[in-house]
Amino acid sequence: MRKDVLIIGGGATGAGIARDLALRGVDCLLLDMGDFCHGASGGNHGLLHSGGRYVVKDPGSAAECAVENTVLKRIAPFCIEDTGGLFVSLPEDDPLFADRFKDACRSTGVPTEEIGAEEATSSEPGLNPLAVRCFRVPDGSVDPFSLVQANICDAREAGALALNHCAVTGMTVEDGRIVRVDVQDRRGRLSSPIVPEVVVNASGAWVADVAGLAACTARAGLDQGSMLVTYGRQCRHVINRLREPSNGDIAVPSHTSTVLGTTSRPARSPDDSAVTREDVDFLLRETSALLPSLRGCRIVRAYGGVRPLLGGNGREASRSFSITRGDAVDNLVSVAGGKLTTYRLMAEKVSDTVCDMLGNSSGCRTHLEALGPPADVEGGSIALARLRRKYGRMASSISTSDTRVICSCEQVLRSEVTAVLKTGDALTLADVMRRTRAGMGYCQGLDCTLSVLELMMQGAKMDPLLALREFLREREHGISQASGDQLRQGLLREHVLNGVYGMGEME
C-alpha cells in the first residue's frame, strides 16, 4: 500500500499529526500497535497545563503550554473542563519560591493572579487552611481519551486512514530511505506492506524501538510516574503545590473522580509502569497536605505511565520536545518529549517538517478549526451534554431514549457501548473502556464487563474467557495496592470471579 506518510503511534501526538496532515491534504496512514492512547497519552493526569508548573525550571515548555492551553480551550472545549487551577504554598515551603514563580509567570506569558488565602479557601473549601500564598492559573482538566479520539475522527473525515492494533514489525532501508514497512494487523485489514514517502515516528516511549527498526537512533529518557484515582471529586480546581516541581504535587478533578500525582523514577522499558505500595502511600501523604480530606479518601485505583522525556531523566528533564530526522535515513522523522498539553504544537511542527519534505506548501489549520462541538449547545439535554463531553461529535449518534445503564459505577449507557462498537475500532474490553469509561469506576469492571462482552460478541467472534482474563488482569494491577473499602471491593471481586465463576479453575 502506497502512502505519502506513515505515522507510527496513535497517542495524542500521532493522532494530532494525522489530523494536521490530513487537513493539509496529505494522504496519511496512522498505525498503533495497541489501542489509540494506550501509552503515556492515556497514562497521565489529564491535566491541561497553564504552564505554571514549569515557569521556574523549564520556561520554554511553560511558554508552549501557555499558548496551547488557550488554543485547546478554543478548539476542543467539549473535552476540557475549565476548572481553573490554584498554586498553593504551605508553611513548610520555600517562601522565596512564590516570588520567583510570580516573576517567571510574567516573563513566560502564563496568566496568573495572586489571591488571599481566604479567597482561596472560599473558592476551594477543601484546601488546607494553613495555605500561605495562592495563585490562580488557567489550568484545566482534559479527557485525553476523547481528545485523541476526536483527533482521529477528524483525521478520518479529512481522508486519513487510522488503524489500531496494527504493529510495525520491520522496515526495509535502501539507499538511505525507508522503502518498505512491514505490519502485522491483529484484525487482518492490512495485508500488504506499506510503501511510504515519509515515516513519522511518534511512538512516545517506544521512539527508540521504532527508530531502531530503520537502524536509526532516537533518544528519550524513560521515566515512570504513578497516579491515584480517588472516589468522587475532592476538589473543584486543579490544585498544584507551589514549590519546585516534585512528587505528589497535583490533584486534578476528572469526571467522577480526582486524579492525584505524580511520582518519578527511571523506567527500564516502555512497559515498566508498575505502581508500588510506597508510591501510593507517598502520593496520599503529599497530596493530602494540600487537600486534607484526601487522607481518609477511598482510592479506587492506582496507575502508572512512562513519560518519554528529552535530555536526562526525572524532574530535571525538559518537558519540551524535539524533532529529529533519521541520522542515516532521509525519510524518517522522529518526535520525542513534550506534554499532552502541547501535543497540537508538536503535531504542527512535525507536519511542517513533513510537508517540507513532500514539497507541500499548505499551512497548519489545526489551531483554527474546531475539533468537536462547542461546549454549550443551546437547548441540549443534560444527558446529551454528558455524552458530548465524552464523545464530541459522535455524541449525536448515541440514543438517549434507551435508558439502560451498562456500567452503574460510571453510569454508562448500553447505547454508548453499542455506538462505540459500531465504529469498529474496539477490539478488546479495554478499548471499549477507554472510549466509554465502562469499567473505570470503583468496581473496576466486575459488574459491567460481562454485559459489555456480551454486546461485543454479537458482532465479532471472540474467545470470551481470554478477553475477560486479559481485561480483568489489567484492572487488577490497579487495585493490587488497594486498602480500606477498595480492598474490600477487591476481595469481593476475587470471590465472585474465582468462587462463583470459577475463572481461576478454567485455565
Add this chain to the structure above:
Amino acid sequence: MSRVLVIGNGAAGLFSSWLLARKGQEVVLVGRGTPSTSMSTGCIRTRPEGCEREMAEFLVNEHMPWAVGARAGLSKIGTPFRCWMAPSHSTWKYGEAPGSVTVVSIEGHPAIHVRIASSLLIAQGIRAEHLSLPIAVPPEVPLTAAFRSEGSWELLAKALRTTSSDAVLLPAMVPLREYGRLDALERQCGRKVLEAVTPLGPPGLRLTELMHARAAGAGVTIWDGRRVTALDIKGDTVRGATVSGGSEVKEVATDAAVIATGGPLVDGLNIKGRELDDPFGVFQVARSTDALRGGYASREGMMVRVDGRRMANAVAAGDCVYSERRDHGSGLAGALDSARMAVMALEGA
C-alpha cells in the same frame, strides 16, 4: 433456660440460632440484613466437616430439594461450578454432565449472558444452543416479575419443545415458594432444568429465605434490619447489647452472645488500611497477610478481649472467625461448621 443474643443474620447467625433454639435456649437474632448468604451462591462448595447431618436437617424443605454429594452446575456465564451440597435444580451429579444445553435468554434482560455462556460451554465440549424468549422485560424489573403469570411459564415450556438438548440453563427467576415450578417444567419438557449459579442472586437469595424460615420455625426471635452498636461487657462477660434500628434504640440483656457478623467481605469486620479491625473495639483480631483469612481470635473456642482476657460467654461464628483454610467459594460450609463449633463452645462454658 437462658437467653442468647446472636449478632448477624447471615448463614452462620441463622444456623447457630437454629441449633441453639433446638437445644431449648431463648434466642434473639439481630441482623442488619447483609447479602452474606447469597454471596455464597446458595451452594455448599466444600464438604462440611462435622455437621453434615445437622445441615441436611436444617436445609431440608419441600420447596427447595437439596442434593448431597459431589455436584456440578453452571454459572451464568457457562463456567463449571463444583460443589458438595446444592439445590438439586442448580446442579447435576458430578460426572454426569449433559452433552448439550439450551441457554435461555429473555429479550432485553441482562440476567444471563447467552453468547458468553454458549461459547464457554462449547469450550468444555458441551453443545450449546440458544433460545431467546419473546418476553420483553424492562431491565429495572426483576426477572421474577415476568414469571408471575401462568402465560410466561406456558410460553417457556412451549418454546422448549422446539429444542432438543439434554438440559436447559435458565436465568434464575423463581421465588422460593414457587420452586415447584421447576419440577413441573422438568416434567413438561422431559429434561433437566438447570438454574444458572450467580453471585448476589438466586439461588443464594433463596437459601437465605429458607434458612430464615427454618430459624423462625424453631422459635428464634428475629429482629431484622437492626444493628448492634455497642456491647455491654463487664470483665469477661457479655451482659447485654445496644440494638438500634428504625427510630428506636434499645438495651437488651443477655446471658451469652454469638458474634456472626461476617468477614471483611460483607462488612462485618472493619478494614483500616490493609488491616482488619473489630468494629466493637473490644475483641482481639488475628491478622493475616490475606484479609480474607483474618478474623476474630479465639482461645478454647471463646473470644478474646484486646487485653488478652478470655471471654466467659462470647463466641464467634462464621467468616468473622480467623481461619487458615478459608478460600473463595468455600465460605458457606466453613461458616456452618464454625457455627456448630461456636454452639458447642457455648454449651461447654
